[in-house]
Structure formats: structure tokens, C-alpha cells
Amino acid sequence: xxxxxxxxxxxxxxxxxxxxxxxxxxxxxxxxxxxxxxxxxxxxxxxxxxxxxxxxxxxxxxxxxxxxxxxxxxxxxxxxxxxxxxxxxxxxxxxxxxxxxxxxxxxxxxxxxxxxxxxxxxxxxxxxxxxxxxxxxxxxxxxxxxxxxxxxxxxxxxxxxxxxxxxxxxxxxxxxxxxxxxxxxxxxxxxxxxxxxxxxxxxxxxxxxxxxxxxxxxxxxxxxxxxxxxxxxxxxxxxxxxxxxxxxxxxxxxxxxxxxxxxxxxxxxxxxxxxxxxxxxxxxxxxxxxxxxxxxxxxxxxxxxxxxxxxxxxxxxxxxxxxxxxxxxxxxxxxxxxxxxxxxxxxxxxxxxxxxxxxxxxxxxxxxxxxxxxxxxxxxxxxxxxxxxxxxxxxxxxxxxxxxxxxxxxxxxxxxxxxxxxxxxxxxxxxxxxxxxxxxxxxxxxxxxxxxxxxxxxxxxxxxxxxxxxxxxxxxxxxxxxxxxxxx
Numbered sequence: 001x002x003x004x005x006x007x008x009x010x011x012x013x014x015x016x017x018x019x020x021x022x023x024x025x026x027x028x029x030x031x032x033x034x035x036x037x038x039x040x041x042x043x044x045x046x047x048x049x050x051x052x053x054x055x056x057x058x059x060x061x062x063x064x065x066x067x068x069x070x071x072x073x074x075x076x077x078x079x080x081x082x083x084x085x086x087x088x089x090x091x092x093x094x095x096x097x098x099x100x101x102x103x104x105x106x107x108x109x110x111x112x113x114x115x116x117x118x119x120x121x122x123x124x125x126x127x128x129x130x131x132x133x134x135x136x137x138x139x140x141x142x143x144x145x146x147x148x149x150x151x152x153x154x155x156x157x158x159x160x161x162x163x164x165x166x167x168x169x170x171x172x173x174x175x176x177x178x179x180x181x182x183x184x185x186x187x188x189x190x191x192x193x194x195x196x197x198x199x200x201x202x203x204x205x206x207x208x209x210x211x212x213x214x215x216x217x218x219x220x221x222x223x224x225x226x227x228x229x230x231x232x233x234x235x236x237x238x239x240x241x242x243x244x245x246x247x248x249x250x251x252x253x254x255x256x257x258x259x260x261x262x263x264x265x266x267x268x269x270x271x272x273x274x275x276x277x278x279x280x281x282x283x284x285x286x287x288x289x290x291x292x293x294x295x296x297x298x299x300x301x302x303x304x305x306x307x308x309x310x311x312x313x314x315x316x317x318x319x320x321x322x323x324x325x326x327x328x329x330x331x332x333x334x335x336x337x338x339x340x341x342x343x344x345x346x347x348x349x350x351x352x353x354x355x356x357x358x359x360x361x362x363x364x365x366x367x368x369x370x371x372x373x374x375x376x377x378x379x380x381x382x383x384x385x386x387x388x389x390x391x392x393x394x395x396x397x398x399x400x401x402x403x404x405x406x407x408x409x410x411x412x413x414x415x416x417x418x419x420x421x422x423x424x425x426x427x428x429x430x431x432x433x434x435x436x437x438x439x440x441x442x443x444x445x446x447x448x449x450x451x452x453x454x455x456x457x458x459x460x461x462x463x464x465x466x467x468x469x470x471x472x473x474x475x476x477x478x479x480x481x482x483x484x485x486x487x488x
Contacts, residue, residue: 007039008327010100010191011093017047018214019197021060022207028052032216034191037103037335038325038370046190049215051224054182057211061153061180062230064208069150069178073128076176080124082203087117087168087196094164094195096327101189102163103335103371104289105326116165118453119469123172126474130177136487143485148478150178151256152232155225157218157246158193159238160186160337161292161393167193169457169468170235170258171200171210177477179233182211184222188337190214222246229253233477236260237294240417240462258466258476260294260458262391263419266412267297267448268434270405271305273424274446279313281448282397285422287321287375288449290333291395292341294463295420295442295451298392301408304401311360311379311399318397319361321375333395335370342371345394352378352385352398362396389415405430413439419459422448 016031017024027047034043049057068076087094095109104112132147156170167183174181185193190212197212215221225231226249233256236246240262250257267285269278285297302310326334336342342365349363362376376396381388387398402408412421421440425431435443441459444450451457456467466476 006328007036007041007325008096008100010043011096013198014044014097014191015194015198016044016191017194018049018053018057019194019210019212020053020057021211022201022205024194024198032187032214034101034188035338036100036370037337040369043100044191046194046214048217049213049221050217051220054213054221054224057182057213058153058225058228058230060208061182061211064206065153065180068180068206068209071178073130076178077124077127079200079204080120080127080172080175083200083205084117084120084124086199086203087113087120090199094192097191097195098163098189099326099334101191102160103326103337105331105334108289109326112162112165115451115453116162116168119165119168119172122453122469123176123474126173126471127176130474130478140487142487145483145485147481147483149481151477151479152179153230154179154181154233154235154477155222155231156181156183157222157234157236157238158183158185160188161289161294163189163192164196166237167196169453169473171196173468173474174477175205175209177474179477180209182213182225184213184215184218187214187216187218223249226250226255227252232256233258235466235476240464243464256476258468259464260466260468261419261462261464262417263294263296263459263463264298264389264391264415264417265295265420265422265440267300268408268412268421268423269300269302269306269310270408270423270425270427270430271303272426272430273306274426275306275310275313277446278310278424279317281422281424281444281446282314283317284448285444286397287318287333287395290336292337292393294391296393297422297448298398299388299411300397300399301402301411302399303408304403307399307401311377314397314399315360315377318375318377323366323372323374325370333375335372336394337371339371341393342373345373345392345396348387348390348392349376349378349396352381352387355382355385357381357385357387391417405434409434409437413437416462417459418461419463420444420450422450
């Protein structure tokens with residue numbers, strides 16, 4: 001599998017410097033390279049932010065904070081709307097950048113552009129609907145006025161798997177609320193976020209309101225920003241381990257926090273399910289984005305009476321997937337982000353096989369350049385296998401049988417995580433029972449894709465707290481103020 005010779009070049013105009021004070025600039029330190037995971041080739045050299053650069057970004061954000069908070073909501077709304085339009089106009093450029101730096105196929109990258117842009121349009125509309133209330137105190141002692149105000153300067157730490165959408169669903173509500181924001185993108189995928197910063201500048205966002213700091217010193221940069229008393233909120237999407245560390249750090253300044261952390265989503269197929277629909281849903285929930293999604297179906301539970309039929313048909317579909325560089329026509333599964341993640345997936349599968357799991361298809365790295373893993377289906381997986389309890393983050397479907405509804409719910413809830421869950425049934429009564437008993441922040445009923453800019457996205461338990469998207473999303477960036485007035 002030769003992958004380098006036909007790789008397209010990055011689109012023209014992608015910034016590679018730090019984004020501070022409304023423009024691209026070099027770093028005080030050196031640069032680092034961004035690699036194409038499909039062939040190992042260097043895509044670009046990007047400015048590597050230092051502590052001095054972080055201080056400049058915070059100074060810029062602080063200088064812009066007062067004026068931006070006082071900007072009329074309609075004006076903030078129009079800037080977000082214009083950014084949505086510009087992002088949509090440059091959809092092909094954004095999709096190609098994501099395919100080249102992250103590895104997903106172009107069709108899915110285009111889907112992410114549409115999804116990510118929708119957060120800008122949604123929060124452009126929410127910006128003019130920030131509410132409050134005025135009431136008379138019940139005892140007649142005065143008037144109660146409640147207002148909503150921006151929390152202040154925010155830090156967003158975004159992951160590599162959805163390098164655009166994980167940014168827009170934080171940036172959108174922050175800017176709509178009147179907050180300034182510094183974004184620390186993943187060092188694997190900084191180019192998408194830098195291009196987005198350029199789009200915001202073109203849309204008329206004032207300098208200093210949004211900064212982007214690519215860096216290989218994520219821990220040091222984030223710690224320094226969080227220790228600054230000017231920062232008032234941090235929003236993080238990533239692993240539960242890192243999230244716990246950030247929550248602990250946030251206590252020093254009593255920062256507002258939003259944490260969208262790891263997942264271990266169950267996907268339950270009951271015997272009365274429409275199997276065709278369940279198979280479509282399983283392919284979407286498991287293989288979309290190469291399985292590198294916190295909402296991915298991590299544990300597929302199928303009622304034993306239909307398990308073999310479902311497994312055989314899913315195996316047929318998975319085996320028919322075409323693996324290769326995401327920019328090529330006909331490819332349905334792209335590269336995994338890096339060697340570390342590829343090894344993690346391979347180790348989980350090897351451990352399952354060592355414990356007696358059966359490989360129905362796949363089960364090995366794909367040959368050739370880049371970081372590729374064959375789409376895989378496993379069944380007969382014993383309880384001791386790590387894959388039963390560990391987030392896979394790769395194109396591996398792990399199938400386990402069950403007999404009763406109670407058993408399925410017990411299996412689904414037997415995890416410290418609680419982000420997403422899915423189940424398929426044609427019974428309304430079962431739908432109501434299972435949806436109420438599943439411990440997850442989001443539940444898909446006869447649906448394999450549930451994310452929507454108009455809906456709250458977030459989990460419970462070790463999957464974090466706070467909501468992104470929906471009318472709830474902007475509340476994460478607003479403080480409540482009570483003003484007591486004397487009686488009329």
C-alpha cells in the first residue's frame with residue numbers, strides 16, 4: 001500500500017504560526033512537525049508555544065475582554081453567523097486539512113465540517129436570547145433582578161479526533177456569551193484550529209478575543225494559564241485521567257469547569273429489534289471516524305437469540321470495508337492518528353485473543369505505510385479480557401451476548417463511564433423502561449448517531465460534567481447575578 005505519492009498538498013493559506021492578537025505569528029521557541037498518519041510524511045512545521053507566548057495570549061485576551069463583553073449581542077451574533085458562512089464556503093479546504101492531519105476519510109471530514117459549522121450558527125442564534133428575570137420579592141420588600149453575564153476569560157483544551165467540531169462547540173458559546181477564549185489544540189491536529197482562527201478574523205472578530213496556542217508542552221502551558229487569576233473557566237475534551245488532573249488544578253483558582261471525558265458506550269440489540277436498522281446503526285456508531293470517538297459503540301451487547309445472525313451480518317459488512325488513505329476514492333476506513341493509538345488498539349485485540357476471543361474478521365495491523373488497523377469483529381469475549389472494560393478508540397467491534405433485559409441493563413451500567421448509550425427495540429414499553437434505567441448522559445433509541453448542535457452533549461459519572469450544545473451550552477459560559485432593588 002503506497003500512500004505518499006498521491007497525497008494531496010495542504011490547501012493554500014493554512015496558518016502555521018501561533019494565533020495571538022488576531023494574527024498569525026512565530027513562537028518564542030522552536031517549531032514542531034505535524035505528520036500525516038496515512039504515510040508518515042511531514043505536513044507542516046508549526047510554531048511551538050512557550051510560557052512566554054501563553055502570557056502574551058492572556059494579555060491579549062484580557063485587553064479585549066471588557067470591550068467584547070460589552071459588545072451588543074446582535075453584533076456578536078452576526079460575527080458568529082459570518083464565521084459559519086465562511087467556514088461553509090471553505091468546507092473543502094477544512095475537510096482536506098482534517099483528512100491529512102487526522103486520518104479520517106474525506107466524506108467523514110466533510111460531515112464534520114457541516115456538524116462543526118452548525119455550532120457557530122446555533123450559538124449565533126443563542127447570543128441574542130441570553131435571558132434574565134425580574135420579580136417582586138414575595139414579602140414585598142423589594143424587586144429581584146437576575147441577570148446573566150459572561151464568566152470572563154476561558155481556556156479550551158481540544159482533542160485530535162474531531163479537530164474542528166470539538167473547537168466550535170466551545171468557541172461558539174463562549175463568544176456568544178461575551179467571553180474571550182484561548183484554545184490549546186492537540187499537537188497532532190493543530191492546523192484545523194489555526195485555519196478556523198483565520199476564518200474568525202475574516203468574519204470580523206476583534207483581535208484578542210480568540211487565541212490558538214499549538215504546543216508540545218501541553219501540560220506546562222495549560223498549568224500556567226490555569227494558575228493565572230485572570231482565567232475564569234476551563235473546558236476540556238479528552239481522557240478521564242487528564243480531566244481529573246485538570247479538575248484538581250482548577251481548585252486553586254476555583255475555576256468554572258466543563259469536562260467531556262472518556263466513554264465506554266454500550267450498544268444493545270434486543271431480539272425484537274429491526275436487525276437491518278440495528279446493523280446500520282452499529283456500523284455508524286462503531287466505525288464512524290474509524291472508531292476514534294468518545295461516543296463510539298465500545299461494547300456491543302446482542303440478545304443471544306439473534307446474536308449469531310447479527311454477528312455474521314455485521315462481520316460481512318465490516319470485512320467489506322476498504323482501508324487506505326482518506327483522500328482516495330472508495331476508501332471507507334482511514335488511518336489511526338499515531339503509533340501510540342495504533343499500538344493501544346492492537347494490544348487490546350491481542351489481549352482478547354489471548355483470553356480466548358474469536359476473530360470473525362480483521363484482528364491485525366494493515367500492511368503498508370502509515371498507521372492502519374484492519375476493521376475487526378470479535379466475539380466469544382471472556383470477562384477477563386481488557387476490551388470488555390477499556391475504551392477501544394479504534395475500528396474494533398466487540399460483541400457479547402445476553403439473555404434478558406435486566407442482564408443487558410446490568411452489563412450496560414457496569415462501567416464507571418456514562419457518556420453515550422444506544423439500544424434497538426421495536427417495543428415502546430421497552431424503550432421507556434430501558435431509556436430510564438440506562439446510566440448515560442445521552443441515549444440513542446434506534447439511532448447510531450445522536451450528536452446534534454441543538455441538543456446538550458455531555459456525560460455523567462467518570463465521563464464528566466457540563467453540557468455542550470443546545471440551549472444548555474451557553475449557560476456554561478454565563479454567571480448569574482442577583483440585583484436587589486428597593487420596593488417601588
